Amino acid sequence: MDSFLAALWVGPAGRVVGVDMTPEMLERSRELAARLGLTNIEFREGFIEEPPIEDGWADVVISNGVFNLCPDKLGVYRQVHRVLRPGGRMTVADICVETPVPEEAMRDIDLWTG
Numbered sequence: 001m002d003s004f005l006a007a008l009w010v011g012p013a014g015r016v017v018g019v020d021m022t023p024e025m026l027e028r029s030r031e032l033a034a035r036l037g038l039t040n041i042e043f044r045e046g047f048i049e050e051p052p053i054e055d056g057w058a059d060v061v062i063s064n065g066v067f068n069l070c071p072d073k074l075g076v077y078r079q080v081h082r083v084l085r086p087g088g089r090m091t092v093a094d095i096c097v098e099t100p101v102p103e104e105a106m107r108d109i110d111l112w113t114g
């Protein structure tokens, strides 16, 4: 969904690349892009630990619930640095915790959703 919003924000002159590791998500995304008539967006198969994006290509890197799924955070951030142009930006909307979450909080869905 974030890729589609980004495609609207950058407009016809911009470009958006969505990366996902699952063929199912890629297929759904490509179908939706075609139905919406968005021509400035493409989806590539790959892991964000090694994203199929050229060095210095991106103005902005967005993660909404993906970086937090990757055990090697430092490796992911190195890749973000690699694909961003100098002065580019990163926006992360993931839930990250630095200390163990109590079991009671883990079970309270209201604490995990907006």
Ligand SMILES: C[S@@+](CC[C@H](N)C(=O)[O-])C[C@H]1O[C@@H](n2cnc3c(N)ncnc32)[C@H](O)[C@@H]1O
Residues within 6 Å of the ligand: 001, 002, 003, 019, 020, 021, 022, 025, 046, 047, 048, 049, 063, 064, 065, 066, 069, 070
């Ligand atoms: C919680 S969803 C994110 C949804 C996304 N923000 C959106 O708007 O559709 C997590 C997605 O990340 C993908 N994913 C998880 N780990 C990944 C990885 N290491 N590399 C690439 N994709 C990954 C999953 O296949 C799944 O589609």
